[in-house]
Amino acid sequence: MRIGILFLPLIASLACAADPSAGGKWLVGMSQCNLGEPWRVQMNADIRAAAQAHPEIEVVFKDAQNDTLRQSAQIGEFVNSGVDVLIVSPKEAAPLTPPIADAYRRGVPVIVLDRKVLGKAFTQFIGADNRTIGRSAGLWIASRLAQLPVVRAGGRARVVELKGLMTSTPAQDRDSGFREGIRGAPIDIVFEADMKWLEPASREEMESALAVNDRIDLVYAHNDPGAHGAYLAARAAGRADGIIFVGIDGLPQEGRVYVRQGILAASFEYPTGGREAVESAIKLLHKEPVPREIRLKSRFFTRDNLSRGGEWIP
Amino acid sequence: MRGTLVRRWLGIPWVRALLALALVVSLGCLFNAGGAFLRWSTHRDMLRQISVYGILACGMTLVIVTGGIDLAVGSILGLCSVLFAQLSLHGGQGALAAVGLTLGAGLATGLVSGTLVARARIQPFIATLAMMVFARGLAKWSSGGQKISQAVQAPDGTFSYVDLPRAFDALGGSVLGGNIAVVTLVFGGCLAVSWVVLAKLRYGRYLFATGGNEEAARLSGVPVVRAKLLAYGLSGLFAATAGICQAAQELQGDPEAGTSYELTAIAIAVIGGNSLAGGRGGIGLTLLGALTIGYLEKILSINAVGESSRLMLTGAIIIAAVLLQRKKAG
Numbered sequence: 001m002r003i004g005i006l007f008l009p010l011i012a013s014l015a016c017a018a019d020p021s022a023g024g025k026w027l028v029g030m031s032q033c034n035l036g037e038p039w040r041v042q043m044n045a046d047i048r049a050a051a052q053a054h055p056e057i058e059v060v061f062k063d064a065q066n067d068t069l070r071q072s073a074q075i076g077e078f079v080n081s082g083v084d085v086l087i088v089s090p091k092e093a094a095p096l097t098p099p100i101a102d103a104y105r106r107g108v109p110v111i112v113l114d115r116k117v118l119g120k121a122f123t124q125f126i127g128a129d130n131r132t133i134g135r136s137a138g139l140w141i142a143s144r145l146a147q148l149p150v151v152r153a154g155g156r157a158r159v160v161e162l163k164g165l166m167t168s169t170p171a172q173d174r175d176s177g178f179r180e181g182i183r184g185a186p187i188d189i190v191f192e193a194d195m196k197w198l199e200p201a202s203r204e205e206m207e208s209a210l211a212v213n214d215r216i217d218l219v220y221a222h223n224d225p226g227a228h229g230a231y232l233a234a235r236a237a238g239r240a241d242g243i244i245f246v247g248i249d250g251l252p253q254e255g256r257v258y259v260r261q262g263i264l265a266a267s268f269e270y271p272t273g274g275r276e277a278v279e280s281a282i283k284l285l286h287k288e289p290v291p292r293e294i295r296l297k298s299r300f301f302t303r304d305n306l307s308r309g310g311e312w313i314p
Numbered sequence: 315m316r317g318t319l320v321r322r323w324l325g326i327p328w329v330r331a332l333l334a335l336a337l338v339v340s341l342g343c344l345f346n347a348g349g350a351f352l353r354w355s356t357h358r359d360m361l362r363q364i365s366v367y368g369i370l371a372c373g374m375t376l377v378i379v380t381g382g383i384d385l386a387v388g389s390i391l392g393l394c395s396v397l398f399a400q401l402s403l404h405g406g407q408g409a410l411a412a413v414g415l416t417l418g419a420g421l422a423t424g425l426v427s428g429t430l431v432a433r434a435r436i437q438p439f440i441a442t443l444a445m446m447v448f449a450r451g452l453a454k455w456s457s458g459g460q461k462i463s464q465a466v467q468a469p470d471g472t473f474s475y476v477d478l479p480r481a482f483d484a485l486g487g488s489v490l491g492g493n494i495a496v497v498t499l500v501f502g503g504c505l506a507v508s509w510v511v512l513a514k515l516r517y518g519r520y521l522f523a524t525g526g527n528e529e530a531a532r533l534s535g536v537p538v539v540r541a542k543l544l545a546y547g548l549s550g551l552f553a554a555t556a557g558i559c560q561a562a563q564e565l566q567g568d569p570e571a572g573t574s575y576e577l578t579a580i581a582i583a584v585i586g587g588n589s590l591a592g593g594r595g596g597i598g599l600t601l602l603g604a605l606t607i608g609y610l611e612k613i614l615s616i617n618a619v620g621e622s623s624r625l626m627l628t629g630a631i632i633i634a635a636v637l638l639q640r641k642k643a644g
Contacts, residue, residue, distance in 0.1 A: 036570055041459040166621065194621040199564055200571075207359040208615040211350040232563065236362075236488065236495075237355065252473060257465040260475075 025058040026085070026285050028278075029078035033091035034066035037197070038225075039272065042251055043089065043113070046274025054282055068095045075099040079108055085281040089113040097121070109284040111277050115169075124280055126273040128296040130173035133248060136300065136313045137174075137220065137268045138181015141246055144265065145218060151186055157217045160209045161192040162202050162230055164222035170270075171197075174222045174248060190216065195226050202229030210237050218244040224255035224267055231263050250301050250310070259301045269310065271296040327587040327594075331602035334585065334635040338609045347616040354493065356612065362488075362495035364608030366391070366563075368601070369501050369556040370579035372508040373424075373549030375600045378583050379512065380545045381525035381592025382438035386427055387553040387579055389449035391572030394420050394557025396453045399462035399567025402479045409481035417554045423449060424550015425543060432542035442546075446576070453569040463566035478565060485562035497559040501604075504552055508597040517544055525592025582607050585635050606635060 028051070035041055044061055051059045062078070064071030068091050076099060078086055086108050090096040093116060101121030104110045109123040116125055145157040161178070164171030171194075191209040195202035202221060209216065210233060219234075221227035227247030234240040249255050250269030258264040273296050280290045299310035323329050342351045350356055370387045377384040394416050402412035423445065430441035465473045488495045512518040520541040523531040532538050556575075561567045586603025588595030610631055614624045 035454070035459055038460060191618060193615070193618060196621075199568070200560075203563075204359075204363050204611070205615060207363070208347075208350075208612070208618070211353065211356045211359065211616050212347045212618075229564075232486075232565070233359075236492075238492065253460060253463065253465045253467060257463065257473070257475070261464075 026056060027081075027083045028057050028059045028281050029081075029083035029086045030059055030061045031064065031071055031074050031078065031086070031088045031090075032061060033064050033071055033089055035063045036066065038251060038254060039223075039249055039270065040089070043272035043274045046272050047087070047278055050275040050278035054278070057278075057281065057285070059278075064091060066091060068092055072096060072099045075103055079103045079106055083108060085109050085111065085284050087111045087113060087277050087281065090115050090117055093117050109281075111280050111284075113273050113277055123284065124290050124292060124294065126276050126280070126294045126296065128271050128273070128298050130170045130270070131177040131180075132313070133268050133270060133298050134174040134177025135181040136177075136298075137246060137248065137266075138178040138183075140181075140266060140268075140300065141178075141218060141220060142182045142185035142187065144244065145185070145187060148217060150217075156186040156188050158190045158213065158215055159187050160206065160213075160216055160219045160230070161189050162195045162205055162219065162221040162226045163192065164195070164197045164226070166194045171222050178220060195221070195229070197223055197226065199225040199229040202226040203233045206230035206233035207237070210234060210239060216243050218246065221245070221247050223247060224249045224251065224258060224264065227255075227264055227267075228258055231258075250299065256301050256306065259303060259306055262303060266300055266302045268300045268313070269298045271298055328596070328598055328602065330638070331585075331587045331599050331606075334638055335602050335606045335609070337635070337638070338606050338613070338631070342609055342613040345613060345617050347618075350616050351613065356616065358488075358493055358495065358498075360608045360612040361498045361501075363611065364604050365495065365497040365501040366556045366559050367575060367578045367582060367607070368604040369504045369552050369559065370575055371582040371600050371604055372501075372504040372597065373552035374576075374579040374583045375588055375595060375597055376508060376511065376521060376545040377438070377549050378580075378588050378590060379521045379525050379592060379595050380542055381528065382431060382542065382545065383442065383580070383590070384424075384427065384546060384549045385439065385442040385576050386423070386445035386449055387549060387556075388572035388575035388577075389446045389453065390420055390423050390550055390553035391557040391560060391575060392569055393423070393449045393453040393456075394554040395561035395564075395571045396457045396462055396557075396567040396569050398558045398561045400456070402481055403462060403464065403476055403567070404466055406476075409479060409484075412479075412481065413558060416558055417551055420550045420552075420554020420557065421547055422550070424547040424553070427550065428543040428546030431546060432539040450569075450573075457567065457569040459569060461566045461568045482562045482565055485559060486565065497563060500555060500559055504555060505597055505601055508548075508552075508600075511544075511548065512597055517541060521545055522593055525594075527593070578607065581632065585632060 062074040071091055086103055097117040100110055100117050104121045112122045112125045114127050145151055151157050163175055190213050193205035195205050219230045224247035227245045231245050234243050244265045246266050247255055247264050248268045250267040255267035259267050283290050298313045301310045305311045346352055397419055398412055398416040401407040427442050427445045430436045431438050464475050467473055485496050520536045523536045524538050524541045560571050582603040583600050585606050586599035588599050
């Protein structure tokens with residue numbers, strides 16, 4: 001009891017902190033499913049950067065370390081600690097639907113980032129479309145390969161596809177979208193392998209692709225590290241000059257650097273939505289309406305358009 | 315008479331390990347992917363691929379001989395690849411200083427594991443599990459979770475670019491007209507060092523004695539604590555070597571590098587015929603184990619076997635290889 005009294009001022013000050021009119025800050029909780037991927041590190045960095053322009057909010061980050069149950073628990077912790085807005089980038093849909101719905105029903109606005117949950121018990125979904133990005137990559141690749149002398153002479157282009165973890169939906173969509181984009185084009189997929197998003201694995205698969213194929217015109221990898229690993233394999237074999245490399249993600253410190261170095265011919269951005277999430281959070285805190293869903297537009301980067309900040313995918 | 319001769323030959327561990335390797339290689343000759351398996355470049359690539367794992371397996375062998383296990387090697391690899399990239403890419407340190415400092419850091423982490431095991435008497439599995447988690451955290455913290463690459467981010471978010479130090483090209487490249495990767499030579503060097511330690515030095519016998527029967531070794535005057543410190547320290551040193559090789563090959567320091575590599579290193583040591591119970595084994599067995607695993611992965615890859623079948627086949631063939639050894643031993 002006495003200890004409880006000791007804590008009273010602390011609790012009171014915390015309560016004040018949640019009310020900016022009293023000079024405190026609004027609390028925004030960000031539940032990230034894992035920070036093992038550069039793309040998700042970038043998402044948090046984007047949120048942090050956007051939040052710096054808004055001194056009235058404070059963002060608290062939690063990393064679920066790729067564990068669904070841990071993320072579920074962290075969402076509960078955020079709600080109990082009285083966050084004013086919750087941003088969640090969920091690991092998977094079904095098991096995280098109930099905790100998100102619970103937070104929503106208890107009056108906490110929830111912004112779901114990147115991967116959707118089931119049902120409608122959240123405030124807003126922000127995400128990009130991997131299938132669209134894959135299709136754009138396919139269309140770009142088809143038109144790029146049509147310029148090859150061998151294709152113009154009536155031959156077919158030979159393409160290697162290095163896939164992300166094929167049990168994950170982003171990899172499935174980047175694959176099916178790509179196949180849609182190249183449909184009808186004179187392209188043969190001569191080698192395809194699952195490199196599980198990992199650069200060393202991609203390099204190993206590309207070494208095998210090079211061993212069994214005397215001619216490869218283009219490599220399409222589901223992420224930029226994969227495309228980079230494939231390039232390293234081709235370079236070691238002395239065959240990098242004859243091959244076009246295309247990747248996905250377009251992170252500033254990764255894919256765009258590779259494009260700038262001339263390693264990748266193109267990288268297709270998969271936007272994080274971090275900035276948009278902070279903008280929505282600010283609107284929600286000021287009781288302004290936000291749309292149910294924001295489909296993020298995506299850019300692609302080539303050496304020619306890099307200095308202009310890329311080109312938007314229609 | 316001939317039967318006993320065959321049996322005696324099959325009683326030798328390295329003959330059995332060689333049999334397992336021959337089994338895998340013959341599979342490769344059978345499924346040669348249109349002749350790809352018969353070209354030297356395929357073997358060169360396999361050797362490059364297995365080198366980083368093999369370097370880890372050298373340290374693992376030293377630890378396994380003492381009856382221990384080192385789960386931290388994958389994380390130390392990641393930590394040291396980040397450190398090496400920070401020192402040489404971003405810090406502008408010379409190659410020698412960067413390599414020296416990184417190896418020192420690896421040795422230090424290994425010695426910490428060794429101290430926890432030998433002096434604090436924490437079980438090797440637990441002590442190195444803790445070190446595995448800690449070193450991964452340290453790698454992520456020091457890199458800010460981002461890969462340390464040629465792109466350097468300024469505080470205002472803009473990027474500048476640094477040139478690739480020559481050490482990266484040298485270590486990540488190949489020699490003899492591109493016919494052998496430099497990392498494979500490094501692997502060879504690590505094998506040689508481990509062989510000298512295990513087969514030529516007095517401390518090698520101490521490692522075997524410690525793993526065979528620790529109490530008996532202690533009573534007969536073997537410096538058990540120092541022997542264990544040596545094993546874990548060298549394991550850390552080899553993990554740092556592997557980290558430098560990994561960074562040089564990827565042209566960056568990745569804080570996630572080496573995740574789950576410790577399991578492959580253990581598999582290499584065990585498939586070669588080193589006993590997890592300790593006291594028995596040798597570095598030649600580890601080399602044979604590395605080649606077996608390397609060829610297995612390469613054969614599945616050049617034949618473009620799907621991921622699910624690949625995992626099942628790898629599991630089945632590992633068990634087959636180990637059973638083959640056991641059966642002939644009996």
